[in-house]
Amino acid sequence: MIALLLPLLFATAMPSSDLGPRDPVLRALVEGEAAQAQGDGATLGEKAQLLTALGATPAPGQQDLASLWTSEAQSRGATVAALPYRGRALGPAYRRGSVVPGGSVTMRQLFLGGQRAQILVAPTSSGDGHLSIKVQGAHGETLCAKPVGGPQANCAWMPLFTERYDIVIENDGAAPADFYMLVR
CATH class of the missing domain: 2.60.120.380 (Jelly Rolls)
Structure with missing residues (x-):
């Protein structure tokens, strides 16, 4: 599983020529919303997995976008494998x-x-x-x-x-x- 996530994490750490956010969590949120608006289930599933892998969770009272996007991606036919849960102390x-x-x-x-x-x-x-x-x-x-x-x-x-x-x-x-x- 780690071998599958490393390229994804390195891709977010690499400098990009576009003008999107540099922070990997913010970038995943903005790109996930764009994928949702475009109906791109595969990209939506990738961004949901990335949010989960980075340990990002919603602030109290906010919607869990990783769960929402995973469900929506699957309903659009994308295959989204569940990441193993190992717990976390604190995260973004x-x-x-x-x-x-x-x-x-x-x-x-x-x-x-x-x-x-x-x-x-x-x-x-x-x-x-x-x-x-x-x-x-x-x-x-x-x-x-x-x-x-x-x-x-x-x-x-x-x-x-x-x-x-x-x-x-x-x-x-x-x-x-x-x-x-x-x-x-």
Whole structure:
């Protein structure tokens, strides 16, 4: 099974000439959604397996896309072999969201002190709004503020203490904006 997954994992680690997200989980989410929209069952199944192999799980209250895409791929005639489950401690959690024009979405997330924290945001398509991300600490201090330009934006830091942080995604464009957010 490992021999089957290694080429898949190496393919996601290789630099690409396209403008998609560089992070393998974000790339799988964006490419999986595109495959779903195009009715490409084989690619949809591959992206579902990749999400599972990378250990990505949905954030609380979000739909499990790996399971959904696997079922949909199989219903379209694609063969999707189940990966063996060996458990995991923690892994990346993804969330799909949408922001109205001129609006914002705020989420609170607990990060552990002394462990690297990382948040990545990728628009679902290049024409969606003008997104930006801001991360604020428990006392309102801004740790990161970036536009989501290009394929993804990345905010990373090392929390000194275990505490909750506000993650704010804003859309200052004239069109609604859909995005994927990945929290590590």
